[in-house]
Amino acid sequence: MYPITLLVSSCFLFSILAALIKFISIHIDPIQQSFFRNFLAVFILAPFLFNQKFLIKYRSNIGLLILRGLFGGITMILLFKAYSLIPLSQAMAISFSTPLFMYFGSVFIFKEKNDFFKTFFLVSGFIFTILIIRPNLGIELGSILALISAITHACAGLLVKKLSHEENVITLMFSMVILMTPITFIPSIYIWKSVDSFMIFSLLFSLAIIATLGNYFWTKAISISKLTNIMPFDFSKLIFSTILGFVFFHEKIDLMTTICGIGLIICNSLIAGKIKNEKV
Numbered sequence: 001m002y003p004i005t006l007l008v009s010s011c012f013l014f015s016i017l018a019a020l021i022k023f024i025s026i027h028i029d030p031i032q033q034s035f036f037r038n039f040l041a042v043f044i045l046a047p048f049l050f051n052q053k054f055l056i057k058y059r060s061n062i063g064l065l066i067l068r069g070l071f072g073g074i075t076m077i078l079l080f081k082a083y084s085l086i087p088l089s090q091a092m093a094i095s096f097s098t099p100l101f102m103y104f105g106s107v108f109i110f111k112e113k114n115d116f117f118k119t120f121f122l123v124s125g126f127i128f129t130i131l132i133i134r135p136n137l138g139i140e141l142g143s144i145l146a147l148i149s150a151i152t153h154a155c156a157g158l159l160v161k162k163l164s165h166e167e168n169v170i171t172l173m174f175s176m177v178i179l180m181t182p183i184t185f186i187p188s189i190y191i192w193k194s195v196d197s198f199m200i201f202s203l204l205f206s207l208a209i210i211a212t213l214g215n216y217f218w219t220k221a222i223s224i225s226k227l228t229n230i231m232p233f234d235f236s237k238l239i240f241s242t243i244l245g246f247v248f249f250h251e252k253i254d255l256m257t258t259i260c261g262i263g264l265i266i267c268n269s270l271i272a273g274k275i276k277n278e279k280v
Helices: 002-024 029-049 059-085 087-095 098-109 116-133 143-161 167-193 198-224 227-249 254-275
Strands: none
Touching: 002 029, 002 167, 002 227, 029 059, 029 167, 029 198, 059 143, 059 167, 087 143, 098 116, 116 227, 116 254, 143 167, 143 198, 143 227, 167 198, 167 254, 198 227
């Protein structure tokens, strides 16, 4: 149950992160926020990195670490661009295909057992998510960018799984933010706005802390568990996001959202009950 707790905790933190991004976006563009999230995370992680005996245990992993960072940066840029081209609900719906790509990628790449029970409830969770968001999907540039970002995000997750057998979680996280800092800085130049308020800087720093902690839980969960066991729980962030949207942004929760949200909870609970005694 420990990996599941880590993943659900990361989903909760990422939901808080999304709400914080939405609030700060009144003052600072989300793309510029992404730069500060990575830039400040470098300083947050550095003390933990220097306490390690080895910065990178195996030099042969340097290429994969760079590739993982590039996938992360590409994912962020494509997704933010998609947000500007298509409705947010549509982009969110497409991004929820990431757990599916990671699940089936783990089956084909890492040869994890394809359990019918887990597959059924993963697909069910995806359907419940689509029903909650009810996007008006169409073939357009924004949709294509969002889909590509979902694939690159899944690739980043699969690389984390592969690298976690040999490298420390902190190393994986630091290599990501050190690469994503310049990647996200380039598009930020064109929409840059000076941060001249202590309150805004404090919010940006809080954003970096929450994102770093959420990423730690997510990376740790992936590193110690089978992806087929934990990916269905990635949909729980929709439940948290719905609640936060209702409480802080007065977004309405209709009957369909309630029913499908309960369905997501049931799916996750059934999978948790099945695998709680499995050795991961």
